Amino acid sequence: MRRFLAGIGLVTIAAAAFAAQVKSRGAASAPITMDVYSDFQCPGCKALYETTLQPLIQNYVDKGKVLLVHHEYPLPIHSHSMEAACYACAANRVGKYDQVCDVLFRKQESWAATGKVDETVCSVLTAEEARKVRALAKDQSVIAEVQSDIQAGRAAHVDGTPTVILTHRLKQYRIPTGAGYDILRRFIDQLLTN
Amino acid sequence: MRHALLSLRLALAAVFLYAAYTKLRQPWLLFAMSIDSYQILPEWAVLALGRTLPWLEAVVGALLITGMFLRYVAAGATALLAAFFAMMLRAFLKGMGIDCGCFGLGEAISARTLLRDGLLLAGSLALTWLALRQRWRAKNNDDIISGILRP
Numbered sequence: 001m002r003r004f005l006a007g008i009g010l011v012t013i014a015a016a017a018f019a020a021q022v023k024s025r026g027a028a029s030a031p032i033t034m035d036v037y038s039d040f041q042c043p044g045c046k047a048l049y050e051t052t053l054q055p056l057i058q059n060y061v062d063k064g065k066v067l068l069v070h071h072e073y074p075l076p077i078h079s080h081s082m083e084a085a086c087y088a089c090a091a092n093r094v095g096k097y098d099q100v101c102d103v104l105f106r107k108q109e110s111w112a113a114t115g116k117v118d119e120t121v122c123s124v125l126t127a128e129e130a131r132k133v134r135a136l137a138k139d140q141s142v143i144a145e146v147q148s149d150i151q152a153g154r155a156a157h158v159d160g161t162p163t164v165i166l167t168h169r170l171k172q173y174r175i176p177t178g179a180g181y182d183i184l185r186r187f188i189d190q191l192l193t194n
Numbered sequence: 195m196r197h198a199l200l201s202l203r204l205a206l207a208a209v210f211l212y213a214a215y216t217k218l219r220q221p222w223l224l225f226a227m228s229i230d231s232y233q234i235l236p237e238w239a240v241l242a243l244g245r246t247l248p249w250l251e252a253v254v255g256a257l258l259i260t261g262m263f264l265r266y267v268a269a270g271a272t273a274l275l276a277a278f279f280a281m282m283l284r285a286f287l288k289g290m291g292i293d294c295g296c297f298g299l300g301e302a303i304s305a306r307t308l309l310r311d312g313l314l315l316a317g318s319l320a321l322t323w324l325a326l327r328q329r330w331r332a333k334n335n336d337d338i339i340s341g342i343l344r345p
Contacts, residue, residue, distance in 0.1 A: 044291045160291070160302055173224060174299045178231030178292035183240065187223040 023070040023092050026061040032191055034061075037071045037153045037163040040085060040104045041078035041112050044177065045162040049105045052181045060188060070101070072149040073161050080115050083137070085146045087121045090136035091129075099124045100133075166191070199328065202321040203258050206271060209314060210255030216298035217248035228295030232281050250274075265329055268322040275315040282308055 036053070038045035053068070060066040072089060074081035084104055091100035103124045104111070111120040122130040136142050156165060164175040168191045175184060217225045226244025229235065235243065254274070257267045278296070285292055286303050293299060294307045301307060 157300070159300070173221070176224065176228040176231050176293040176295060176299055177302065178233070178290060179227035180230045180233075182237055183223060183227045183230045187221065187227065190221070190223060 023072075023089070023097050024067060025057065025070075025098070026067040027064040028067060030061075030064055030067040031168060032060075032066045032188060033069060033167040034066050035069045035071060035156070035165045035167070037073040037149075037156070037158045037161060037165075039073055039075045039078060039081045039161040040088065040101075041081035041108065042075065042161045043108070046105045046108050047178075048162045048164070049101070052179075052184060055181050056184070056188075059185070065192060066188065070097070071153055072146045073153045073158060073163070074146065074150070075161060078112070080112060080117055082146065083117045084111070084121075085149075086137045086142050087117055087133060089142045089145050090133045090139070091121065091125070093136055093142070094125075094129050094132050096125060096129060096133075195324065195328075199321065199324045202317055202324065203261060203264070203268075206268075206314070206318055206321060207255045207258035210251045210258065210271065213297055214248045214252035214255060218252070220298065222248070224299060225295065228293055228299065231290075231292040231295070232285055233290075234281065234284075264325045265322070268318065268325045272315065272318040272322050275311065275318050279308075279311045279315050282311060 034056075036048070038048065056066065057068065061068045072085035074085045088097060088100050088104065091097050100121050103120055104117075107120050111117050118134065121133065125133060153163070156163075160177070162177065166173045166175060166188070173187075175187075222244050225248065226240050229243050229247075230237075230240045251274075254267060254271050257263060258271065282294060282303050286305075286308060290303070292303060294301045294303045296307065296311065
Protein backbone atom coordinates (compact mmCIF):
# COMPACT_ATOMS: atom_id res chain seq x y z
CA MET A 1 0.00 0.00 0.00
CA ARG A 2 2.83 2.37 0.99
CA ARG A 3 4.64 1.61 -2.27
CA PHE A 4 1.46 2.25 -4.24
CA LEU A 5 0.94 5.62 -2.58
CA ALA A 6 4.60 6.52 -3.09
CA GLY A 7 4.22 5.60 -6.78
CA ILE A 8 1.15 7.81 -7.15
CA GLY A 9 3.04 10.61 -5.41
CA LEU A 10 5.97 10.32 -7.79
CA VAL A 11 3.70 10.27 -10.83
CA THR A 12 1.89 13.37 -9.55
CA ILE A 13 5.18 15.22 -8.98
CA ALA A 14 6.45 14.22 -12.46
CA ALA A 15 3.17 15.30 -14.05
CA ALA A 16 3.29 18.62 -12.22
CA ALA A 17 6.89 19.18 -13.32
CA PHE A 18 5.95 18.34 -16.92
CA ALA A 19 2.89 20.59 -16.79
CA ALA A 20 5.03 23.43 -15.45
CA GLN A 21 7.27 23.20 -18.52
CA VAL A 22 4.57 22.76 -21.16
CA LYS A 23 3.54 26.24 -22.23
CA SER A 24 -0.12 25.57 -22.71
CA ARG A 25 -3.34 27.42 -22.15
CA GLY A 26 -6.84 25.98 -21.95
CA ALA A 27 -8.40 22.75 -20.77
CA ALA A 28 -6.34 19.59 -21.23
CA SER A 29 -9.61 17.83 -22.09
CA ALA A 30 -10.37 20.23 -24.97
CA PRO A 31 -11.39 18.37 -28.18
CA ILE A 32 -8.89 20.31 -30.29
CA THR A 33 -5.20 20.85 -29.61
CA MET A 34 -3.47 23.71 -31.36
CA ASP A 35 0.33 23.52 -31.49
CA VAL A 36 1.97 26.82 -32.36
CA TYR A 37 5.65 26.91 -33.33
CA SER A 38 6.82 30.49 -33.28
CA ASP A 39 9.79 32.79 -33.04
CA PHE A 40 9.48 35.98 -30.98
CA GLN A 41 11.51 37.96 -33.52
CA CYS A 42 9.48 36.87 -36.56
CA PRO A 43 6.99 39.51 -37.86
CA GLY A 44 4.60 36.80 -39.11
CA CYS A 45 4.48 35.32 -35.59
CA LYS A 46 3.67 38.75 -34.16
CA ALA A 47 0.83 39.11 -36.67
CA LEU A 48 -0.47 35.63 -35.81
CA TYR A 49 -0.34 36.37 -32.09
CA GLU A 50 -2.07 39.73 -32.35
CA THR A 51 -4.72 39.09 -35.00
CA THR A 52 -5.49 35.38 -34.68
CA LEU A 53 -4.38 33.96 -31.34
CA GLN A 54 -5.83 36.76 -29.22
CA PRO A 55 -9.46 36.31 -30.43
CA LEU A 56 -8.95 32.55 -30.53
CA ILE A 57 -7.87 32.50 -26.87
CA GLN A 58 -10.89 34.57 -25.91
CA ASN A 59 -13.47 32.58 -27.89
CA TYR A 60 -12.15 29.03 -27.87
CA VAL A 61 -9.20 28.47 -25.52
CA ASP A 62 -10.68 30.11 -22.43
CA LYS A 63 -14.01 28.37 -23.13
CA GLY A 64 -12.39 24.92 -23.01
CA LYS A 65 -12.79 24.14 -26.71
CA VAL A 66 -9.15 24.40 -27.76
CA LEU A 67 -5.93 23.59 -25.91
CA LEU A 68 -3.24 26.00 -27.09
CA VAL A 69 0.34 24.73 -26.82
CA HIS A 70 3.22 27.11 -27.48
CA HIS A 71 6.51 25.78 -28.81
CA GLU A 72 9.60 27.93 -29.12
CA TYR A 73 11.15 27.74 -32.57
CA PRO A 74 13.84 30.45 -32.69
CA LEU A 75 15.25 30.77 -36.19
CA PRO A 76 19.04 31.13 -36.59
CA ILE A 77 18.54 34.15 -38.89
CA HIS A 78 17.18 36.18 -35.95
CA SER A 79 19.97 37.31 -33.66
CA HIS A 80 17.95 37.72 -30.44
CA SER A 81 15.20 35.13 -30.80
CA MET A 82 17.04 32.36 -28.92
CA GLU A 83 17.54 34.70 -25.96
CA ALA A 84 13.87 35.72 -26.11
CA ALA A 85 12.79 32.06 -26.21
CA CYS A 86 14.92 31.29 -23.13
CA TYR A 87 13.43 34.24 -21.25
CA ALA A 88 9.91 33.13 -22.19
CA CYS A 89 10.55 29.58 -20.97
CA ALA A 90 12.09 30.97 -17.81
CA ALA A 91 9.03 33.20 -17.31
CA ASN A 92 6.81 30.15 -17.73
CA ARG A 93 8.48 28.63 -14.68
CA VAL A 94 7.42 31.58 -12.57
CA GLY A 95 3.91 31.54 -14.07
CA LYS A 96 4.36 34.64 -16.25
CA TYR A 97 4.54 33.16 -19.75
CA ASP A 98 1.47 34.94 -21.12
CA GLN A 99 2.61 38.35 -19.92
CA VAL A 100 6.14 37.89 -21.27
CA CYS A 101 4.86 36.50 -24.57
CA ASP A 102 2.58 39.50 -24.88
CA VAL A 103 5.29 42.11 -24.21
CA LEU A 104 7.83 40.40 -26.46
CA PHE A 105 5.45 40.51 -29.41
CA ARG A 106 4.12 43.97 -28.62
CA LYS A 107 7.61 45.50 -28.44
CA GLN A 108 9.18 43.23 -31.06
CA GLU A 109 10.48 46.00 -33.32
CA SER A 110 12.16 47.75 -30.41
CA TRP A 111 14.08 44.86 -28.78
CA ALA A 112 14.83 43.22 -32.14
CA ALA A 113 16.68 46.41 -33.11
CA THR A 114 18.39 47.12 -29.78
CA GLY A 115 18.80 43.59 -28.41
CA LYS A 116 17.32 44.66 -25.07
CA VAL A 117 15.42 41.41 -24.41
CA ASP A 118 16.11 41.43 -20.68
CA GLU A 119 14.81 44.96 -20.23
CA THR A 120 11.65 44.21 -22.25
CA VAL A 121 10.86 41.01 -20.35
CA CYS A 122 11.59 42.44 -16.93
CA SER A 123 9.26 45.39 -17.57
CA VAL A 124 6.29 43.09 -16.88
CA LEU A 125 7.82 41.28 -13.88
CA THR A 126 8.25 42.18 -10.24
CA ALA A 127 11.83 42.62 -8.99
CA GLU A 128 11.77 39.18 -7.38
CA GLU A 129 10.38 37.52 -10.51
CA ALA A 130 12.90 39.36 -12.69
CA ARG A 131 15.76 38.05 -10.55
CA LYS A 132 14.48 34.48 -10.86
CA VAL A 133 13.82 34.76 -14.59
CA ARG A 134 17.27 36.22 -15.29
CA ALA A 135 18.90 33.29 -13.50
CA LEU A 136 16.59 30.71 -15.10
CA ALA A 137 17.10 32.08 -18.63
CA LYS A 138 20.77 31.06 -18.39
CA ASP A 139 19.97 27.71 -16.76
CA GLN A 140 20.89 24.61 -18.76
CA SER A 141 17.46 23.04 -18.18
CA VAL A 142 15.75 26.05 -19.81
CA ILE A 143 18.12 26.00 -22.77
CA ALA A 144 17.44 22.25 -23.07
CA GLU A 145 13.72 22.98 -22.98
CA VAL A 146 14.04 25.35 -25.96
CA GLN A 147 16.17 22.77 -27.79
CA SER A 148 13.52 20.16 -27.04
CA ASP A 149 10.85 22.44 -28.59
CA ILE A 150 13.04 22.86 -31.68
CA GLN A 151 13.49 19.09 -31.92
CA ALA A 152 9.72 18.60 -31.61
CA GLY A 153 9.26 21.10 -34.42
CA ARG A 154 11.72 19.30 -36.66
CA ALA A 155 9.95 16.02 -35.94
CA ALA A 156 6.69 17.70 -36.97
CA HIS A 157 8.36 18.91 -40.23
CA VAL A 158 8.23 22.56 -39.20
CA ASP A 159 10.23 24.45 -41.80
CA GLY A 160 9.34 28.03 -40.93
CA THR A 161 7.50 30.22 -38.49
CA PRO A 162 4.75 30.55 -37.58
CA THR A 163 3.58 26.97 -38.01
CA VAL A 164 0.20 26.03 -36.59
CA ILE A 165 -0.96 22.42 -36.34
CA LEU A 166 -4.46 21.50 -35.20
CA THR A 167 -5.10 18.03 -33.83
CA HIS A 168 -8.63 16.70 -33.61
CA ARG A 169 -9.40 13.03 -32.99
CA LEU A 170 -5.78 12.06 -33.74
CA LYS A 171 -5.96 13.74 -37.13
CA GLN A 172 -3.57 16.62 -37.78
CA TYR A 173 -4.24 19.68 -39.93
CA ARG A 174 -1.51 22.13 -40.83
CA ILE A 175 -2.97 25.63 -40.98
CA PRO A 176 -1.69 27.74 -43.89
CA THR A 177 0.64 30.54 -42.81
CA GLY A 178 -1.05 33.92 -42.82
CA ALA A 179 -4.63 32.60 -42.69
CA GLY A 180 -7.05 35.05 -41.11
CA TYR A 181 -9.04 34.42 -37.96
CA ASP A 182 -12.48 34.37 -39.62
CA ILE A 183 -11.83 31.35 -41.84
CA LEU A 184 -9.86 29.58 -39.11
CA ARG A 185 -12.84 30.08 -36.79
CA ARG A 186 -15.13 28.45 -39.38
CA PHE A 187 -12.77 25.49 -39.64
CA ILE A 188 -12.59 25.03 -35.86
CA ASP A 189 -16.41 25.26 -35.64
CA GLN A 190 -16.68 22.62 -38.35
CA LEU A 191 -14.32 20.30 -36.44
CA LEU A 192 -16.24 20.87 -33.21
CA THR A 193 -19.62 20.09 -34.78
CA ASN A 194 -18.35 16.96 -36.56
CA MET B 195 4.60 20.03 -83.78
CA ARG B 196 1.89 17.49 -83.13
CA HIS B 197 4.14 15.75 -80.58
CA ALA B 198 4.93 19.03 -78.85
CA LEU B 199 1.24 19.82 -78.60
CA LEU B 200 0.44 16.38 -77.19
CA SER B 201 3.31 16.47 -74.67
CA LEU B 202 2.40 19.94 -73.43
CA ARG B 203 -1.27 19.06 -73.22
CA LEU B 204 -0.66 15.88 -71.18
CA ALA B 205 1.95 17.50 -68.93
CA LEU B 206 -0.39 20.40 -68.10
CA ALA B 207 -3.28 17.98 -67.59
CA ALA B 208 -1.20 16.01 -65.09
CA VAL B 209 -0.27 19.18 -63.20
CA PHE B 210 -3.88 20.40 -63.01
CA LEU B 211 -5.19 17.00 -61.93
CA TYR B 212 -2.49 16.64 -59.26
CA ALA B 213 -3.18 20.17 -57.99
CA ALA B 214 -6.89 19.35 -57.77
CA TYR B 215 -6.21 16.04 -56.00
CA THR B 216 -3.99 17.60 -53.32
CA LYS B 217 -6.71 20.15 -52.54
CA LEU B 218 -9.69 17.83 -52.66
CA ARG B 219 -8.13 15.28 -50.30
CA GLN B 220 -8.09 17.81 -47.45
CA PRO B 221 -10.96 19.81 -45.88
CA TRP B 222 -11.91 22.59 -48.28
CA LEU B 223 -11.64 25.25 -45.57
CA LEU B 224 -7.88 24.63 -45.37
CA PHE B 225 -7.58 25.61 -49.02
CA ALA B 226 -9.86 28.59 -48.35
CA MET B 227 -7.36 29.62 -45.63
CA SER B 228 -4.56 29.42 -48.20
CA ILE B 229 -6.49 31.79 -50.49
CA ASP B 230 -7.29 34.04 -47.54
CA SER B 231 -3.62 34.36 -46.64
CA TYR B 232 -3.01 36.28 -49.91
CA GLN B 233 -5.25 39.05 -48.45
CA ILE B 234 -6.76 40.01 -51.79
CA LEU B 235 -10.33 38.77 -51.78
CA PRO B 236 -13.29 39.37 -49.43
CA GLU B 237 -14.45 36.47 -47.24
CA TRP B 238 -17.39 35.46 -49.45
CA ALA B 239 -15.11 35.21 -52.51
CA VAL B 240 -12.50 33.25 -50.52
CA LEU B 241 -15.15 30.75 -49.44
CA ALA B 242 -16.61 30.45 -52.95
CA LEU B 243 -13.18 29.91 -54.51
CA GLY B 244 -12.14 27.50 -51.76
CA ARG B 245 -15.08 25.28 -52.63
CA THR B 246 -14.98 25.54 -56.44
CA LEU B 247 -11.40 26.11 -57.59
CA PRO B 248 -10.15 22.53 -56.99
CA TRP B 249 -13.09 21.20 -59.03
CA LEU B 250 -12.39 23.72 -61.79
CA GLU B 251 -8.76 22.52 -61.86
CA ALA B 252 -9.98 18.91 -62.11
CA VAL B 253 -12.28 19.80 -65.02
CA VAL B 254 -9.48 21.68 -66.83
CA GLY B 255 -7.15 18.69 -66.29
CA ALA B 256 -9.74 16.21 -67.58
CA LEU B 257 -10.52 18.35 -70.65
CA LEU B 258 -6.81 18.73 -71.41
CA ILE B 259 -6.45 14.94 -71.39
CA THR B 260 -9.35 14.47 -73.80
CA GLY B 261 -8.24 17.39 -75.99
CA MET B 262 -11.85 18.64 -76.29
CA PHE B 263 -12.32 22.39 -76.82
CA LEU B 264 -8.54 22.65 -76.67
CA ARG B 265 -8.21 26.30 -77.74
CA TYR B 266 -10.68 27.45 -75.08
CA VAL B 267 -9.39 25.13 -72.34
CA ALA B 268 -5.75 26.09 -73.01
CA ALA B 269 -6.68 29.78 -72.92
CA GLY B 270 -8.60 29.20 -69.67
CA ALA B 271 -5.66 27.32 -68.13
CA THR B 272 -3.34 30.17 -69.15
CA ALA B 273 -5.65 32.73 -67.56
CA LEU B 274 -5.77 30.68 -64.33
CA LEU B 275 -1.99 30.22 -64.21
CA ALA B 276 -1.42 33.91 -64.98
CA ALA B 277 -3.71 34.86 -62.07
CA PHE B 278 -1.92 32.43 -59.72
CA PHE B 279 1.48 33.71 -60.83
CA ALA B 280 0.50 37.35 -60.34
CA MET B 281 -0.85 36.64 -56.85
CA MET B 282 2.28 34.71 -55.88
CA LEU B 283 4.61 37.36 -57.26
CA ARG B 284 2.76 40.06 -55.33
CA ALA B 285 2.99 38.06 -52.08
CA PHE B 286 6.69 37.34 -52.69
CA LEU B 287 7.55 40.96 -53.43
CA LYS B 288 5.63 42.13 -50.34
CA GLY B 289 7.56 39.57 -48.22
CA MET B 290 4.33 38.09 -46.87
CA GLY B 291 5.98 34.73 -46.07
CA ILE B 292 2.80 32.78 -46.80
CA ASP B 293 2.14 29.32 -48.21
CA CYS B 294 1.75 28.98 -51.96
CA GLY B 295 -1.32 26.71 -51.68
CA CYS B 296 -0.51 25.31 -55.14
CA PHE B 297 -0.18 21.63 -54.29
CA GLY B 298 -1.59 21.20 -50.80
CA LEU B 299 -0.13 22.79 -47.70
CA GLY B 300 3.24 23.58 -46.19
CA GLU B 301 5.03 25.01 -49.23
CA ALA B 302 6.09 28.60 -48.72
CA ILE B 303 6.27 30.99 -51.69
CA SER B 304 9.89 31.20 -52.81
CA ALA B 305 11.96 31.87 -55.93
CA ARG B 306 11.69 28.13 -56.65
CA THR B 307 7.86 28.07 -56.55
CA LEU B 308 7.77 31.23 -58.69
CA LEU B 309 10.11 29.67 -61.25
CA ARG B 310 7.97 26.52 -61.32
CA ASP B 311 4.73 28.45 -61.82
CA GLY B 312 6.41 30.71 -64.37
CA LEU B 313 7.45 27.65 -66.37
CA LEU B 314 3.91 26.25 -66.15
CA LEU B 315 2.54 29.57 -67.38
CA ALA B 316 5.02 29.60 -70.28
CA GLY B 317 4.04 26.02 -71.14
CA SER B 318 0.36 26.90 -71.06
CA LEU B 319 0.95 29.96 -73.26
CA ALA B 320 2.84 27.78 -75.73
CA LEU B 321 0.01 25.24 -75.71
CA THR B 322 -2.57 27.97 -76.38
CA TRP B 323 -0.48 29.34 -79.26
CA LEU B 324 0.06 25.86 -80.76
CA ALA B 325 -3.64 25.01 -80.46
CA LEU B 326 -4.65 28.28 -82.13
CA ARG B 327 -2.06 27.81 -84.89
CA GLN B 328 -3.22 24.26 -85.53
CA ARG B 329 -6.80 25.46 -85.79
CA TRP B 330 -5.79 28.34 -88.10
CA ARG B 331 -3.83 25.96 -90.36
CA ALA B 332 -6.72 23.48 -90.46
CA LYS B 333 -9.08 26.34 -91.40
CA ASN B 334 -6.68 27.53 -94.13
CA ASN B 335 -6.42 24.02 -95.52
CA ASP B 336 -10.22 23.74 -95.55
CA ASP B 337 -10.44 27.05 -97.45
CA ILE B 338 -7.85 25.89 -100.02
CA ILE B 339 -9.60 22.54 -100.54
CA SER B 340 -13.00 24.17 -100.86
CA GLY B 341 -11.44 26.68 -103.33
CA ILE B 342 -10.07 23.84 -105.44
CA LEU B 343 -13.31 21.90 -105.34
CA ARG B 344 -15.42 24.97 -106.16
CA PRO B 345 -16.71 24.69 -109.77
